[in-house]
Amino acid sequence: MATVLERRDDLAAAMERIGQAARAAARELATASRPRKDRALEGAALALRRATDAILDANQRDVEAAQAAGTSPAMLDRLRLDPARIEAMAAGLEAIATLPDPVGRVLAAWERPNGLAIERVATPLGVVGVIYESRPNVTADAGGVCLKAGNAVILRGGSESFHSARAIADALHAGLAAASLPVDAIQFVPTTDRAAVGHLLAMDRHVDVLVPRGGRSLVERVRAEARMPVFSHLDGVCHVYLHQAAEAAMAEAIVVNAKLRRTGICGAAETLLVDRAMAADLLPSILAALHDAGCELRGDATVQALNAAVLPATDADWAAEYLDAILAVKVVDGLDDAIAHVNRWGSHHTDCIVTADEQAARRFLAEVDSAIVLHNASTQFADGGEFGMGAEIGIATGRLHARGPVGVEQLTTFNYRVRGTGQTRPV
């Protein structure tokens, strides 16, 4: 393959072979038993630990090239591996092995008056394509989640993490081989040629769904060009709404955690909404706490009047995903106004209401059109692990099939299995 890919005009043919091999492996993996899949995951964890030195060497090559290219410290941190991070990957694969098998679950079963017994049974999706950027650990996480759900996966890592990701993929292959499963079930695109992404996006015959993991420009390109469905989210413009019946201490704790626990994750709050009736009571302490913690504040006139540090907000702030210690703050005229603001300006990702009023909470959870809606809990819980799903391959804000955290169950589809005793359909 490496020699083939030296000639760019052979790239299309090489990608086609990768797709065909993934499809063939997916058929075999679809009926693999849980013990075999788990043995492959455990074997991959073992191989990762054994290959620690080789993976660190490969990672060193990537890091040096990135440093020479003047890469930002934040990206270098995402790229860099150490023994603890490799152990975390291995432990992650073992944790996936302990999850129940999502394949074969009977999702529904009923009998018809004519005696036909109908079951809806979970089956693998088929072939999943994953396009990611600088984090080499996505190789193990995505490979493991797809394997557990009986899917083949085509992994296309970023050029900056190429050697690290390839070394990790080698360990996954060792796991598959140890369980006598087809190594083609985990395909690593063995080239940094950017044109490979274009081929992958067009391979709808061989790839059933694509998962982009990375920055906004990657996600936008995949959504625009992919000829197959995409599980993704573009933004996490998450809101905390303090309803007039919010309890003050709880409100402050949730706002500070939702905004500042980690500012760079998609579940971090970006906008705070406060009922006008309680703004003067609730906000001063919260704004001071945020400001003392180093958070920049941008607000409307009412909010600015409550704290001298608040900068003026514009409409652009209501749509902004800062991914930084900045919070937009707005006063709203009650529940309807808050719901309308979230549905207009939000990104349908994760939004929270803080209130002691059960009726208001029920309406917010039902009427806010987001993948995750919370009552009296931080938006930072928007995470498959926190939901108890085990590993996730990403968070989706689309409306079809997968919404919210995408874990092993969301990487399955289903078919209808109908058992009869010779029934024919009357004319």
Added chain:
Amino acid sequence: MATVLERRDDLAAAMERIGQAARAAARELATASRPRKDRALEGAALALRRATDAILDANQRDVEAAQAAGTSPAMLDRLRLDPARIEAMAAGLEAIATLPDPVGRVLAAWERPNGLAIERVATPLGVVGVIYESRPNVTADAGGVCLKAGNAVILRGGSESFHSARAIADALHAGLAAASLPVDAIQFVPTTDRAAVGHLLAMDRHVDVLVPRGGRSLVERVRAEARMPVFSHLDGVCHVYLHQAAEAAMAEAIVVNAKLRRTGICGAAETLLVDRAMAADLLPSILAALHDAGCELRGDATVQALNAAVLPATDADWAAEYLDAILAVKVVDGLDDAIAHVNRWGSHHTDCIVTADEQAARRFLAEVDSAIVLHNASTQFADGGEFGMGAEIGIATGRLHARGPVGVEQLTTFNYRVRGTGQTRPV
């Protein structure tokens, strides 16, 4: 609207307004109670019955235009309405009203160690676009199913059924108005301009999923051009496989019914596979019965040797959806060969095994990659009504979200509703 649409350059703006109005109505419909939705369905049924004369007049205009254009008798039959067909539409809407509300179902619920209570709750998909051809009754069926699931719908009928479909849509609007629901929830594209379809396919901001109902060329175009997900099937190349343990009388009854009950529906069998070990025992009587019933037979050499009327089959026959009284017949070398044939040549729609061997049936149902797999029952049961789902908007062979019959439940998505008591996420 009618005057706006007289100028073609205003079509884009008019379609945009239709999309915006549908989106706004969808938000209102999403939280409508079951009684209001059911009242709208019952009101629409009443309005249809009251408007019988007006609908028949409108249909007469369509039929006369179609006759003048030299339309085929089959298409004229699909187009023509009579009082019984209008009554069937009204009864269909009343039947949809009796279905349980698919919105608000708690699909899963669990609690986390930190006390967070998580529910996955069914919510409407949003806005559904339906593009159909000559059958005016799709207007009522699709409108009713979408309404029940809390979705707004944009209906684009064929030009040949334009006046009939518009008259039916008027009755649906009367039902919505009687229940004080927004009439914009059911949008009928008020023009026969073919360019409207192109606009609809590009309106991914306002349309969440498209359902094409019609011939192969329509479905192919929608799949190729739509910028949003599509629920559809291109072919129904359905198989009946007679395993060596098939019981002879049951095998014959199922094959004859699967092929000939109705030849023009997507669940009609197109290929018969027979285990070599039993071909000489099972086939002669079945081939004779089919031939006597007027079915053309095309087979491989072994099959031809068993009945002089069997024409030679080519590879094209294994991929053919005849939708006619023609059956391709092939001898296979056991279960593995049969499964491989179905997965290679089939259309992932509906396939059946006839056998008394439970083990063989279990493997066929698990390994055939089709939306519906049956054991000892006719493929003609591939139908939402026969599944007990009530009305269906179509049958999907895609792997994501909806697979098999698409009824009211399949026209919903879900969100996660998380209830806490002030939980914040530890650092």
